[in-house]
Amino acid sequence: MSAETTGITSRPSQARRKKKKKNQLPVAFALLLAVVGVAIWLTFVGDNLALFWITGIAFGIILQRSRFCFTACLRDPYLTGSTSVTKAVLIAFAVTSIGFTAIKYGFAAQGLPIPGQSYVAPISAATAIGAFMFGIGMVIAGGCASGTLMRVGEGFWMQALALFFFVVGSLLGAHNYGWWERNFIVSAPRIFLPDVFGWLGGLLCNLAIIAVVYWIAHKWGKRKTQEL
Amino acid sequence: MAKEVTLDCMGEACPVPLIKTEKALEKLEKGDVLVVQIDHSCAMKNVPEWARKQGHNVEIEEVDDGEWELFIEKV
DSSP states (O other): OOHHHHOBOOOOOSGGGOOOOOOOHHHHHHHHHHHHHHHHHHHHHOTTHHHHHHHHHHHHHHHHHHTOOHHHHHHHHHHTOOOHHHHHHHHHHHHHHHHHHHHHHHHHHTTOOOTTGGGSOOOOHHHHHHHHHHHHHHHHHTSOHHHHHHHHHHTOTHHHHHHHHHHHHHHHHHHHHHHHIIIIITTSOOOOHHHHHHHHHHHHHHHHHHHHHHHHHHHHHHHHHHHO | OOOEEEEEETTOOTTHHHHHHHHHHHTSOTTOEEEEEEOOTTHHHHHHHHHHHTTOEEEEEEEETTEEEEEEEOO
16 A cells, blocks of 8 residues: 555654744733733723623633534534534533523613614525535535634644635625625515514523434434444 | 554644544554644544544644644554
């Protein structure tokens, strides 16, 4: 068997000639100071900007350290039978559902306009077809939007290519969105669960669906491990 | 006599290192060691997880910042 077909090469193991790693602490400390500095500056520039800055950075750190990956959550059950990431994402969805319901209910209870209602998007075939295409794309690119951003930040340059076309695609999509909306999307129904089932019913409906998917993921993961 | 084979997955994104590891391990004998060189942080999670589930012995070593070697002993 040649090296070409096996993918096995004779690149020598690096562990034998281990080189001394550079101490990254000074850089980390400088970066931390810069983050705090920018946060203080942002409080003078505009409301909430500092909050967005800090939550954005926190999100990035959590994403990177936890290897949280929306692509892996959907891909690994097929590929390896591992559903640990899938379950983590489902738990995140459940927490998010509770949080969003609380925020929205808080506004509705005071008679204020509910924030974020423009994100209650119409459900049409476009949603399903688009999701399917996105799924193919993210598995090939090795990451969804957040995952690609995080890995480029980590210094994984191959995914800078994915990031570039992610930007191109987003711009094209934004440019042509009006046409798609007029012709395919706008006629589809918008469903906001609390309108249908009430606030508690909507939340429970969401959590029930997540629980069922979690249970399936758990069973799937167990079965796949036992098969091996 | 157990042998050691090196698999170069530098610059490969998920799930390529995992599939390459799977294929390379198939060709090895019991007791052989596969050294997988990776620089993709996600492969650092899913390759060892998969290999351990298969029952292989796995050791991870960070050889440089953001570069790892996985030692997988086939069982």
